[in-house]
Amino acid sequence: MQRRKFLFLxxxxxxxxxxxxxxxxxxxxxxxxxxxxxxxxxxxxxxxNNRKNVLKTxxxxxxxxxxxxxxxxxxxxxLYTFAELKDF
Numbered sequence: 001m002q003r004r005k006f007l008f009l010x011x012x013x014x015x016x017x018x019x020x021x022x023x024x025x026x027x028x029x030x031x032x033x034x035x036x037x038x039x040x041x042x043x044x045x046x047x048x049n050n051r052k053n054v055l056k057t058x059x060x061x062x063x064x065x066x067x068x069x070x071x072x073x074x075x076x077x078x079l080y081t082f083a084e085l086k087d088f
Contacts, residue, residue: 044085048086055083
């Protein structure tokens, strides 16, 4: 295989994979939102609105804090923290 063709395939494959992941990710958020009740959605939104700046700078730390403080919710077979659901 020629070097240019190889580089083209690597680049094209990477861009395609990233585009597919972003489309699937946005559909996943919509699907998760449909599984929550209005009360749960409001509770998560209010909790995350109080800490918007912290979520932007230290998301991993806030996920750990949510696990410790039991700010979690089961959706399907997966446990989500409120910080992970910040994009609602």
